[in-house]
Amino acid sequence: MRTAVVVGAGMAGLATAGALARDGWRVTLLERGAAITAPPTALVLWPNGRRALEALDPGGGWPSIAAPLPDGGVRRPDGQFLVSPHTRPGAGRAPAVVHLQDLYDALVAGLGEHVEIRTGIEVSGVRVHRGQLAVGDGTGYLDADLVVAADGIDSAVRHAFAPEAAAVGSGFAAWQAVIPGHRAPQLETGGETLGAGYRFVSMPLGERAASRGGVYWVATAAGAPRPESPATQLALLRRWFADWHEPVGELLAATRAEDLVPQEVRELRPLPRAYGFRCGTGGVVLLGDAAHAMPHHLGQGACLAFEDAATLRSLVATAEPGPALGQAVQEYDRARRPRTASVVRQTRRMSAVVQARGRLALRARNAALGSLRPRILGHAHGPVTDWQPPD
Numbered sequence: 345m346r347t348a349v350v351v352g353a354g355m356a357g358l359a360t361a362g363a364l365a366r367d368g369w370r371v372t373l374l375e376r377g378a379a380i381t382a383p384p385t386a387l388v389l390w391p392n393g394r395r396a397l398e399a400l401d402p403g404g405g406w407p408s409i410a411a412p413l414p415d416g417g418v419r420r421p422d423g424q425f426l427v428s429p430h431t432r433p434g435a436g437r438a439p440a441v442v443h444l445q446d447l448y449d450a451l452v453a454g455l456g457e458h459v460e461i462r463t464g465i466e467v468s469g470v471r472v473h474r475g476q477l478a479v480g481d482g483t484g485y486l487d488a489d490l491v492v493a494a495d496g497i498d499s500a501v502r503h504a505f506a507p508e509a510a511a512v513g514s515g516f517a518a519w520q521a522v523i524p525g526h527r528a529p530q531l532e533t534g535g536e537t538l539g540a541g542y543r544f545v546s547m548p549l550g551e552r553a554a555s556r557g558g559v560y561w562v563a564t565a566a567g568a569p570r571p572e573s574p575a576t577q578l579a580l581l582r583r584w585f586a587d588w589h590e591p592v593g594e595l596l597a598a599t600r601a602e603d604l605v606p607q608e609v610r611e612l613r614p615l616p617r618a619y620g621f622r623c624g625t626g627g628v629v630l631l632g633d634a635a636h637a638m639p640h641h642l643g644q645g646a647c648l649a650f651e652d653a654a655t656l657r658s659l660v661a662t663a664e665p666g667p668a669l670g671q672a673v674q675e676y677d678r679a680r681r682p683r684t685a686s687v688v689r690q691t692r693r694m695s696a697v698v699q700a701r702g703r704l705a706l707r708a709r710n711a712a713l714g715s716l717r718p719r720i721l722g723h724a725h726g727p728v729t730d731w732q733p734p735d
């Protein structure tokens with residue numbers, strides 16, 4: 345039986361482990377955390393991410409956990425529209441928003457009976473010994489034909505195979521929160537507001553179970569992450585966004601310090617020189633943030649991880665250990681690197697838009713937004729979200 349070891353039980357690892365197991369692989373999923381846990385936030389699933397999830401698990405029930413994301417356009421802090429809502433595409437190509445705990449529950453359910461899950465295991469490295477690939481967990485080695493590194497931006501496996509890719513700060517801090525339904529203001533639509541070095545995006549999560557409905561928001565500020573306590577950071581956010589149009593103030597007022605998930609925004613620079621390394625009876629692939637962590641401005645990190653998983657699944661579907669599997673590992677690299685590098689380039693251009701400060705820079709940015717939108721801000725347009733799963 346073909347064996348795969350998946351390192352990391354985040355969204356990328358869970359999606360890949362389930363898909364490989366459904367195709368008959370014997371899969372071991374290694375997670376360093378004591379349990380598989382979803383952060384208490386939410387995620388936008390763009391059409392490419394939704395298609396990838398469907399391809400990975402057609403019976404996964406994705407539509408029932410994802411709330412359609414109505415178009416709220418892009419505004420200035422005073423409420424004036426920079427990009428009107430109607431410029432976004434129709435419902436068939438609309439994004440959706442999902443609570444991460446719902447998404448993790450669905451991905452864990454998709455692991456079925458055939459994935460061996462081992463938590464509390466920190467992978468320390470991968471070696472090839474007498475022609476056999478093996479994953480080290482600190483106490484011993486686990487043989488595998490295929491090793492999937494889905495261990496996030498600080499991937500230990502990537503450090504061994506592509507040490508040139510470094511995790512660096514992107515020059516932003518981000519705060520996310522889900523305000524539960526019983527204390528969240530009613531929102532009809534999502535919306536995005538761009539200020540000078542600041543951005544605020546909010547969206548309703550629809551009618552869901554008490555702790556998973558409500559409103560999700562993400563705020564971004566140029567600069568370093570704040571060292572203060574969550575309560576002080578929340579007070580700072582209320583001050584920074586104090587004169588922004590509603591519902592920004594209302595949402596921050598309804599947020600509690602314990603809802604807040606602050607983090608530094610980081611990315612890989614440069615990207616790894618390869619995502620697939622042929623060795624042993626198959627090879628090692630990098631997937632998700634381990635391969636292409638990027639700032640969250642286009643909301644594509646997880647969507648691309650699901651694309652990675654769907655592509656890998658298709659390429660290794662019939663590949664037997666030996667030359668065929670080695671070749672599939674190399675094909676994975678050829679299929680995924682140009683695609684993800686292009687999305688990373690677009691994300692970096694969006695970083696410049698978000699970072700714009702000073703009167704002249706802001707005026708130029710606002711004037712350019714209308715024409716830039718289809719190319720950069722138009723997450724739901726063109727090549728970024730048009731991706732189709734392999735047959």
Ligand SMILES: Cc1cc2nc3c(=O)[nH]c(=O)nc-3n(C[C@H](O)[C@H](O)[C@H](O)COP(=O)(O)OP(=O)(O)OC[C@H]3O[C@@H](n4cnc5c(N)ncnc54)[C@H](O)[C@@H]3O)c2cc1C
Nearest residue numbers: 352354355356376388467495496632633640643645646647
């Ligand atoms: C503010 C913000 C908003 C975002 N919004 C969106 C959005 O709307 N849409 C979207 O598509 N993306 C979005 N993203 C990006 C998305 O969150 C990431 O791309 C995604 O979480 C990456 O998943 P992953 O499974 O690759 O990595 P991770 O979630 O980092 O998971 C890695 C897992 O590996 C485990 N691990 C690490 N090292 C080891 C080891 N040595 N041994 C064993 N286990 C290990 C970790 O414990 C973890 O469970 C956003 C990101 C941010 C910061």
